[in-house]
Amino acid sequence: MKLIRYQKLPLYNPITSFTGLRDEMDRLFDVAFPALSSLQRDRFLGDWQDEFPIDLYQEKDAFVVRAELPGFRKEDLTVEITDGILTVTGHQRTESKPDKKGKESNGAIEEQQVSRSISLPDHVAVDKIKANYENGVLTVTLPKSEEVKPKQIAIEVK
Amino acid sequence: MNNLLTKNESEKLTQAPPRRAITPRYRVRESEDTFTITAEVPGVERSSLETTVDGETLTITGRRTWTVPAEWTPVYREIPQTDYQLVFELDHRVNRVAIRAELSQGVLTLTVPKAEAVKARKIEIKG
Secondary structure, three states: OOOOOOOOOOOOOOHHHEEEEHHHHHHHHHHHHHOHHHHHHHHHOOHHHHHOOOEEEEEEEEEEEEEEEOOHHHHHHEEEOOOEEEEEEEEEEEEEOOOOOOOOOOOOOEEEEEEEEOOOOOOOOOOHHHEEEEEEEEEEEEEEEEHHOOOOOOOOOO | OOOOOOOHHHHOOOOOOOOOEEEEEEEEEEEEEEEEEEEEEEOOEEEEEEEEEEEOOEEEEEEEEOOOOOOOEEEEOOOOOEEEEEEEEOOOOOOOOOOOOEEOEEEEEEEEEEEEHOOOOOOOOOO
């Protein structure tokens, strides 16, 4: 069966698509039933652990990526950019603590990592990237690099 | 999802009418003297979070306050445009007036102390 994506998603990055068919179905689901929020739907499928929702916006001079990552500490979030691909990773390590009355914890350590990569359509001035984490939302502002900003070119008519 | 706000509560929300609200991811843990409810509500700030106890019902409403600035063009959007609502029925096991709420980086933690009568109390045996 051939799955035809009829909505152009320019940032559908092959790197994140090795989760494969299920993701493709999720995206078609979003297109066909936009009323179902991805939060509701993914809880149903029980597989929310691997992904968090992101938005990508474009301004005149910059791109902005917003990612919903509640409950992390600032130092557990990493934002990296390599070759036009932005990767956001959240790392969380929880140890079960002993009870108030001093009962021993079972020593279980839970480690969780979530990560997503998106490819950016244009070149970015890497040294001017800023990231901000507030209310559980990570906002990354990526200024476009000089040469790709739209420039007026004077047209000479002879 | 049903809009479970009672008339009193919807009058308190004087901002734009509530958008469709979904139940956030949450988890309830029980310890010896409290129940702890942890809910993930990213995008909600302190001013847009309401926790109300109305009789036997505990209602938590969180609204996402951020809107897209006019100059921005959305290229790709996954973040749902919904608000959050979580409703619990409280019974005699909890102390309703002593509920505490904390919001940190999109995670709401509600500490609901157990009622005194329900906490185990050792009774001394004389003899």
